[in-house]
Amino acid sequence: MNALFLGMACILAAAAGYWVFGRGTPRPAGAWAMGALLASFAAAFASYSPLVEDTVEAVVPHVARLLSNSASLAAATSVLAVSFQVNLPREEARRRTRSRVGLLAAAVSGMTLLFAVEQMAHRSPQVYALYLLLFIAYLGFAVVDFLRQALLQSRSSRRASVRFGFRTAAVGCGFALVYTVYKLTVLVSLGLGFHLFPAHSKCSSLVAGPCVFSVTSPALAVLLICVGLTLPAVAYPLAQYRRRRWEERSFEALAPLWQDMAQAMPQIVLAAADLGGEVAEEPDFLLQRRVIEISDGILALRPYRSQQVEEAANKLSPDQGEKRAAFVEAAVVKDALAAMRVGRFPRVAAAPATADASARKSLRDDAEWLLLVADAYAQHGPVRVADDGRTESVGA
Structure with a gap:
């Protein structure tokens, strides 16, 4: 005792x-x-x-x-x-x-x-x-x-x-x-x-x-x-601590998608903020900036989004729900980036992705959606549409 x-x-x-x-x-x-x-x-x-x-x-x-x-x-x-x-x-x-x-x-x-x-x-x-x-x-x-x-x-x-x-x-x-x-x-x-x-x-x-x-x-x-x-x-x-770890990991997970967009569209990269060094290195600030830059890149790709690729990706997606929408968005974005580089416009433009857009009201919601897109973007190759209408997924 x-x-x-x-x-x-x-x-x-x-x-x-x-x-x-x-x-x-x-x-x-x-x-x-x-x-x-x-x-x-x-x-x-x-x-x-x-x-x-x-x-x-x-x-x-x-x-x-x-x-x-x-x-x-x-x-x-x-x-x-x-x-x-x-x-x-x-x-x-x-x-x-x-x-x-x-x-x-x-x-x-x-x-x-x-x-x-x-x-x-x-x-x-x-x-x-x-x-x-x-x-x-x-x-x-x-x-x-x-x-x-x-x-x-x-x-x-x-x-x-x-x-x-x-x-x-x-x-x-x-x-x-x-x-x-x-x-x-x-x-x-x-x-x-x-x-x-x-x-x-x-x-x-x-x-x-x-x-x-x-x-x-x-x-x-x-x-x-x-x-x-x-x-x-x-x-x-x-x-x-858990929030900061999630922000750091999310920032790194979005890097492949962000790098391809930044190379194709340097204008989406925001100018260095007039902030102290400690604030500018905070994980929440870095993640928010990366989410904004990727979102701006997706908007800039609107003229190059292909409805054919969107429909083909819908048929090829192995998932359902939000993961399916993320797979389709990743395929459309990947094809749109390739089209932008060569100046090719689609015959029929696809509308911007709106899956659950009304429900995403915070940085975390936006980041989680883009994490799904970035994961599908990194794991799956581009979707190709043949002249006869057949679809296929090319290895990443």
Whole structure:
């Protein structure tokens, strides 16, 4: 148990330091709230460790419970602060965060006072019950408040990682509510004198009752809420990396088609932009430029597009749907480039390709269509139409 809880505490503390100090870029809105959340979770995990518990109780007897409960309430407040940053306007988020921090300070102060009275009263059950009541009241309020916002955000967010993250956090709230109900049951047991659970007992197993409620449930709640709230921050750079890799590969995949067009029509190559070197070398900028140049080249080839070649390519295409349209477009473009070089115009000109043109509303849509055309262009030879109307595909 020491290795598990202390290991998680170290990981969370390192993550908190990264959010607050080590990002290397200007801190985004909510960075301090996220840092406080991770630091509170780290303290909560550390407080569950028997090693930490024995160490602090060697200095102040029975104080580990107070530290653990205070860390749990601080974590719950930090979770609320992060959710306010995500869900609410800036000023409203600040106002609500201040009010929750005030409630936290009052709850922790009251718990500390009741803990001291409990120890002076030789661990009075009545004082302990008041301590539990204060702890449960604030924790239950914070969990329900966050659960409501997590469910709202999981339905309204446009980013899939945010939706999934808040749903994961909502599951963590479920475990937190299990822990809250357990504490409430302990409180009722004390008040009625049933003593259903041994008071002030220590846990040696994560699955033995009542430790599964007193330790495992809050630990799972901390873990799931932490993962849920940090997932979007981890998923975003990964998504950016994947996007850049796709842009780089797409830029290279379009090279054969672009080179043939640029050689035949040098005018389609855009002049060097008046941009800084770093911007001009960005993959999205390079890909967008290449897509525009190829699209301009296809427009310039309109007088040389052959309807006969288009019909022949339709008959020869082994594919269906968009791949078939890309095969036909590649064949028409290849024939049109050859016709431009020798100044030959077709007897019947073909119309420009319009396959799914209305659906292509972004750079990625245009690039994906041209990638299909470029792939067919590179893999298949030109389509020839004999004088007797027969068609054949010449090797690439």
